[in-house]
Every structure is written in C-alpha cells, then in structure tokens.
Amino acid sequence: MRITTRRGALVAGAGALTASLLASCGGGPSASASSITLYNGQHIQTTEALVTAFEKQTGIHVNIRSDDEDVFANQIVQEGTRSPADVFYTENSPALEYLQERGLLAKVAPSTLSDVPSKYNSPQGDWVAVTARVSVMIYNTNLLKPDQLPTSVMQLADPRWRGKLALAPGETDFQPIVTSIVKSHGTAAALAWLQAVKTNAGSHMYTDNETITTMVNRGQAAIGIINHYYWYRERYQVGAAQMHSALAYFAPHDPGYIINVSGAAVLKSSAHQAEAQRFLAFIVSRKGQEIIAHSESYEYPLGSGVTSAKGLRPFTTLQPAPLTIAQLGDGSAAIALLQKVQLL
Numbered sequence: 001m002r003i004t005t006r007r008g009a010l011v012a013g014a015g016a017l018t019a020s021l022l023a024s025c026g027g028g029p030s031a032s033a034s035s036i037t038l039y040n041g042q043h044i045q046t047t048e049a050l051v052t053a054f055e056k057q058t059g060i061h062v063n064i065r066s067d068d069e070d071v072f073a074n075q076i077v078q079e080g081t082r083s084p085a086d087v088f089y090t091e092n093s094p095a096l097e098y099l100q101e102r103g104l105l106a107k108v109a110p111s112t113l114s115d116v117p118s119k120y121n122s123p124q125g126d127w128v129a130v131t132a133r134v135s136v137m138i139y140n141t142n143l144l145k146p147d148q149l150p151t152s153v154m155q156l157a158d159p160r161w162r163g164k165l166a167l168a169p170g171e172t173d174f175q176p177i178v179t180s181i182v183k184s185h186g187t188a189a190a191l192a193w194l195q196a197v198k199t200n201a202g203s204h205m206y207t208d209n210e211t212i213t214t215m216v217n218r219g220q221a222a223i224g225i226i227n228h229y230y231w232y233r234e235r236y237q238v239g240a241a242q243m244h245s246a247l248a249y250f251a252p253h254d255p256g257y258i259i260n261v262s263g264a265a266v267l268k269s270s271a272h273q274a275e276a277q278r279f280l281a282f283i284v285s286r287k288g289q290e291i292i293a294h295s296e297s298y299e300y301p302l303g304s305g306v307t308s309a310k311g312l313r314p315f316t317t318l319q320p321a322p323l324t325i326a327q328l329g330d331g332s333a334a335i336a337l338l339q340k341v342q343l344l
Contacts, residue, residue, distance in 0.1 A: 035061035036086040036275045039076065041069025042262060046131075046297040047089060053291055054282045060275050069095040069172055076104060076267065086270040087279055089130070092172050093261045094331030100126040101330060106266040109277050115284040115303045120261050123326050127265035130283055131292055131299035133227040134318055135177060135258040137248045138213060143222040149248050153177065153225070153256020154185070157196035166212045166224035167201035169194075169343035173209060173227050173260060178334035180255040180321050187337070194341045210234075217245040227260060229298035232310065236296050252319035259320045262299065 040047045044066050051062045069090040076083050076099060088105075090096055099105050105126040112128055113121050120129035139149060143164075150156055156165055168174060181190040198205075204221040206212050212224040213234045228247060235243050250257040264283060266276040282288045284303030292301045293309045300308055300315045307315065338344040 034059075034272060034275050035063060036270075036272050036279060037063045037065065037084050038279070039072040039085040039088045040064050040066040041072055041088070041090040041095065043091070043297070046292065046295065046299065049291050049295050049297075050283050050288055053287065054279060057282065057287070058275075058278060060278065062279065073098050077102060081269045083267055083269050085267050086272045086276040087264060087266055089262075089264040089283075091260070091262050092176065092331075093127075093129075093263055093325055093328055094172070094175055094334075096122065096127040096263050096265055097325070097328070098330040098332070099265065100124060104268055106268045106270065106273065106276075108266065108280060112277070112281045112284060115281075117302065120263075120302050120325065122263070122265075123324075127263045128280055128284055129261045129263045129302045131262045131297070132302055132315065133173075133229050133260050133262070133299050134249075134320060135173070135225060135256060135260065136228045136231075137223060137250065138216045138226050138231055138245050139223045139248060140216050140219050140221070140245050142219060142244055146246075146248065149223070151251040152254045153181070153250055154193060154254075156200065156223075156225075156256075157193045159200070161197075161200045161223065163200070163202055163204075164222035165197060165200040166204040166206060166215055166221035167197060168206045168208050168212050168224075168226075169198075169338055170207060171209055172331070174225070174338075175331040175334040176258045176260055176323070176328050177225065177256055178337055179328055179331065180258055180323055182333060182337070183323060183327060184255040184321070190337055191341060194337060194343060198341055198343055213245070217243060219244065225256065228312070232298035232312070233296065236298075249313075253321050255321050257318075257320045258323065259318065261302070261325065 055062060073095040100122060107125050108128045113125055116129045178190060181193055209226040209230045212226050213230045215221050216224050217234060231247050264280050270276050286304040289301040289303045289306035292299060293306050298310050
C-alpha cells in the first residue's frame with residue numbers, strides 16, 4: 001500500500017475486558033441484525049474472503065471501506081471519538097502502532113491474542129497479528145542470473161544497479177526496510193543508501209509493488225524489492241508461462257530481509273465493541289486462517305497453528321533480520337528520512 005505523509009499532516013493540523021465481552025468473541029450466529037464498519041488497508045481480496053465467511057457464521061454485517069492504511073490512520077486520528085470505524089485492518093504494523101501510541105485502540109481479548117505467537121502481536125495487547133509476508137528481491141531471469149544478485153540490500157546502492165533497479169518508496173511495505181537499515185547501520189548510512197538507490201532507480205520509480213512486479217517481469221527493470229506475495233499473485237494472474245522473473249532472498253538476518261506483519265484492532269471509540277472483538281477473534285481462528293491459507297492471498301497465516309497451503313517457502317525456514325514489532329515502531333522515522341531525500 002502507498003504511503004501518505006500522515007505524520008507531517010497531523011503535526012501541521014492538528015483494562016481488562018469484561019467476561020461478557022470475552023464470551024461474545026465466540027462463534028455461533030448473532031441473534032440481532034448488528035453490523036460493524038471496517039476500515040480496510042489490506043488487499044481487498046483477502047478481506048472480502050474473510051468478511052464473507054464471518055458474516056455467514058455470525059450474521060453480523062461488515063461494511064468495508066478500503067483505502068491505504070496510512071490514509072485511514074490519519075483519518076482515525078482526525079475523527080477521534082466520532083470515527084464510524086469499529087475495526088482497522090492493515091497490511092503492516094506501523095499504522096497500528098501509530099494509533100496505539102495515541103491511545104485510540106481497545107485492548108484485544110486475551111483469548112484472541114493467544115491464537116497468535118506473542119512476538120507478532122502488539123506488545124501492549126492493543127492489536128492482533130493476522131498474516132505475515134517477507135521482503136525479497138524480484139529479478140528478471142532474462143537479464144540476471146542468480147549468481148549476479150546482491151546478497152545484501154545495502155549492495156543495491158552500488159552504481160552497477162543504476163538504471164536497473166525498480167523502487168516503490170511510497171509503499172508502506174518500504175518503511176520497515178528503511179527502519180531496519182537505521183537500526184543496523186545508523187541514520188547517516190540509511191540516508192546515504194536512500195540517496196544512492198534513488199539515483200539507481202532513476203525513471204524506474206513506481207507507485208506500488210504490483211507495478212514493480214509487472215515491470216520486472218516484462219524486463220523494463222532488472223531487479224526490485226517487494227514482499228513475496230506480489231510475485232505469486234502475478235503468476236496466478238498471468239500464468240506460469242508468462243513469468244520471466246523469480247524471487248531471491250537476501251542473506252540471513254540482512255537488514256533487507258524483513259518479516260512484515262498484517263494486523264487488526266478494535267477502535268476504543270467503537271459503539272460495537274462485542275461485534276468488533278468477534279471479528280478479530282474470527283480472522284485469527286482456525287477457520288479464518290484456513291481461508292487465508294487456501295486463498296490467492298499468498299500470505300503466511302500466523303494464527304491457530306495454520307500454515308500456508310500455497311507452496312510458499314516454509315515460514316519456519318525464513319531467517320529475517322532480528323527486529324521486534326516494537327523496534328519497527330510507527331514508521332515515523334522512516335518517513336522523515338524518505339522525505340529528507342525527496343522520495344516522498
């Protein structure tokens with residue numbers, strides 16, 4: 001999803017759950033014609049599959065509003081207690097951390113949090129992780145061979161990639177990579193890297209990961225950084241015979257090798273707390289996670305012990321940079337650096 005500069009805009013402008021609430025998170029059809037509003041920053045195909053099954057199981061209608069997660073995060077802050085949203089579902093954790101810092105999220109039911117390994121959830125228990133994806137290189141197999149690929153994201157700053165690199169700096173998926181480089185090498189090194197990859201990308205600067213995937217597959221660019229599932233979705237859409245690209249992973253624990261977490265939260269201002277908590281409980285339940293595992297989402301399920309059925313590299317074999325959710329933070333530092341080098 002594309003980044004908007006929500007933090008700059010905002011600066012310029014502006015306990016325990018009850019037993020009855022916990023009980024309401026269980027399955028079974030709803031006795032009333034209740035509904036919730038979902039601010040959806042996730043890919044719509046993933047969300048629609050989950051919502052359809054949730055509505056069928058519970059009788060609770062979900063009104064989906066979709067936009068970039070940073071647009072919604074900004075909007076929720078501006079709306080305050082008047083927000084019509086009950087649930088916020090994102091592709092990445094920084095937008096959720098941003099709202100958590102402002103005290104706008106309700107505590108997630110402990111039984112829901114327990115369905116997901118704790119290291120992926122909000123450290124404060126204000127949102128629950130749903131799926132994961134990993135940052136990878138995509139390269140055109142007619143233009144590059146595997147032994148020509150970099151092993152570190154830092155090597156993409158080398159002049160040899162000038163005119164060959166595809167970049168989508170406005171993607172929220174790009175924030176964690178910048179944050180990771182800062183944590184590993186410092187702010188000065190991150191700034192120098194951003195300036196170099198900006199030069200190397202040149203005219204191959206795109207709005208999103210979907211475009212990077214398409215352009216590299218067509219040979220318009222030789223290499224790019226994306227989250228893994230964009231390549232799988234491209235293959236599903238165009239067919240294996242039309243794929244002229246492949247994925248490659250950075251060296252273990254490299255700062256470019258990031259696990260990004262998609263999560264969901266209930267807004268503290270929601271007038272439908274019980275129903276909203278039921279939605280969170282459903283999407284990390286075995287049924288909800290199985291829907292993701294067998295769908296064309298190509299993301300890694302994180303809840304209820306479910307694993308992907310789509311032939312992805314096993315999640316347990318990934319060796320990402322050792323960044324915690326807290327270290328990834330709210331993305332504000334990454335956005336500031338991107339703005340400084342005029343990539344936003």
